[in-house]
Amino acid sequence: MMKPNPHYGELKDSYLFAGIAKKTKTYLEEHPEKSLLRLGIGDVSLPLCPAVIEALHAAVDDQSKKETFHGYQPECGAPFLRETIAAHYSKRNVKLTPEEAFVSSGASDELGDILDLFTPENAAMVLEPAYPAYLDASVIAGRKIIHVPASTENGFLPGPPKDETAGLIYICSPNNPTGAVFSKRQLQNWVDYANETGAVIIFDAAYEAYIEDPSLPHSIFELDGARTCAIEICSLSKTAGFTGTRMGYTVIPMELNRGGMSLNAMWVRNRTTKTNGVSYILQRCGAAVFTNEGQRQIKEQIAVYKKNAKTVTEALDKCGVWYTGGKNAPYIWLKCPGGMGSWEFFDYLLNEIQVVGTPGEGFGKCGEGFVRFSTFGSPEDTKEAAKRLTALLGGK
Numbered sequence: 001m002m003k004p005n006p007h008y009g010e011l012k013d014s015y016l017f018a019g020i021a022k023k024t025k026t027y028l029e030e031h032p033e034k035s036l037l038r039l040g041i042g043d044v045s046l047p048l049c050p051a052v053i054e055a056l057h058a059a060v061d062d063q064s065k066k067e068t069f070h071g072y073q074p075e076c077g078a079p080f081l082r083e084t085i086a087a088h089y090s091k092r093n094v095k096l097t098p099e100e101a102f103v104s105s106g107a108s109d110e111l112g113d114i115l116d117l118f119t120p121e122n123a124a125m126v127l128e129p130a131y132p133a134y135l136d137a138s139v140i141a142g143r144k145i146i147h148v149p150a151s152t153e154n155g156f157l158p159g160p161p162k163d164e165t166a167g168l169i170y171i172c173s174p175n176n177p178t179g180a181v182f183s184k185r186q187l188q189n190w191v192d193y194a195n196e197t198g199a200v201i202i203f204d205a206a207y208e209a210y211i212e213d214p215s216l217p218h219s220i221f222e223l224d225g226a227r228t229c230a231i232e233i234c235s236l237s238k239t240a241g242f243t244g245t246r247m248g249y250t251v252i253p254m255e256l257n258r259g260g261m262s263l264n265a266m267w268v269r270n271r272t273t274k275t276n277g278v279s280y281i282l283q284r285c286g287a288a289v290f291t292n293e294g295q296r297q298i299k300e301q302i303a304v305y306k307k308n309a310k311t312v313t314e315a316l317d318k319c320g321v322w323y324t325g326g327k328n329a330p331y332i333w334l335k336c337p338g339g340m341g342s343w344e345f346f347d348y349l350l351n352e353i354q355v356v357g358t359p360g361e362g363f364g365k366c367g368e369g370f371v372r373f374s375t376f377g378s379p380e381d382t383k384e385a386a387k388r389l390t391a392l393l394g395g396k
């Protein structure tokens with residue numbers, strides 16, 4: 001008889017976004033004259049930039065002609081895109097060979113699939129509050145979870161624990177949901193810890209394009225020793241608006257070995273077994289992001305979201321509300337005023353000023369008492385939300 005994976009039964013109900021949807025739906029049914037300002041949105045609102053659209057059309061035209069038609073692509077990525085990614089890293093003084101860059105259909109897919117490289121006996125260390133997929137993917141695989149709590153005391157940037165180790169360590173910087181960004185010194189502590197204990201860091205760099213401070217690392221491979229202990233997973237979703245297009249890449253250095261096995265070679269075998277690669281059309285779109293014009297255009301779009309962040313953080317500053325993020329990240333993590341709980345403050349914002357955030361409780365126990373705002377909405381809605389926040393929370 002077939003036996004299902006029992007670990008699915010260990011997953012907690014994913015009530016966060018379902019709860020938000022239910023509460024907002026009920027509110028709108030009871031107040032049809034009202035419109036909501038959504039600062040909880042995790043999707044982008046600007047379209048793909050012109051350079052990407054131009055590449056998209058050209059690639060579609062390629063597929064219409066016999067002499068330029070492309071069928072199956074190499075499972076690990078087309079050489080033209082892998083070379084482009086390596087060249088992009090070189091601009092940050094990170095040496096990378098094309099064979100170390102793997103093209104994917106997005107970071108979310110890779111965060112789950114990458115666990116194929118490790119046996120379930122490897123415990124997973126999760127820095128919380130955390131993107132829920134880290135925890136859920138590890139639970140499904142039957143792993144022990146070691147929770148590393150973050151708080152206002154450490155700016156939601158915890159260091160390595162002194163008395164616990166794990167085979168895998170999830171680190172996201174800039175962080176989702178907190179928007180906090182590790183300094184080079186802080187991240188170096190984690191790299192040293194991983195090398196000392198034999199752990200592998202799964203470094204989620206989905207939001208690195210939002211970093212402006214030149215002292216902050218965009219890639220974990222800017223740190224000494226990272227090539228022997230880290231895998232980096234990147235996304236073009238929030239960088240270039242590929243949420244509906246789906247494109248990302250994963251970096252696995254040749255030096256990363258465990259148990260006499262090369263994780264790079266293992267991932268090649270995994271991809272050639274489990275995938276047929278990402279489509280030619282999408283890979284041409286991805287390559288366009290890394291052109292000089294593509295980089296200029298996506299930076300213009302990111303600037304819109306970062307201006308939204310400044311609008312919201314200035315309102316919070318006026319109101320004396322504690323927060324982190326928003327300066328080098330598209331997320332703002334604020335402490336609920338008056339000792340309110342996450343859902344209590346969510347309801348307060350919804351009912352009083354029709355602003356929707358994301359309750360921090362949904363990102364782990366450490367998120368209770370906090371709310372996440374994202375900055376991917378329109379500038380007009382963001383300005384109005386900031387105005388209402390200032391009036392509600394007592395700004396002068």
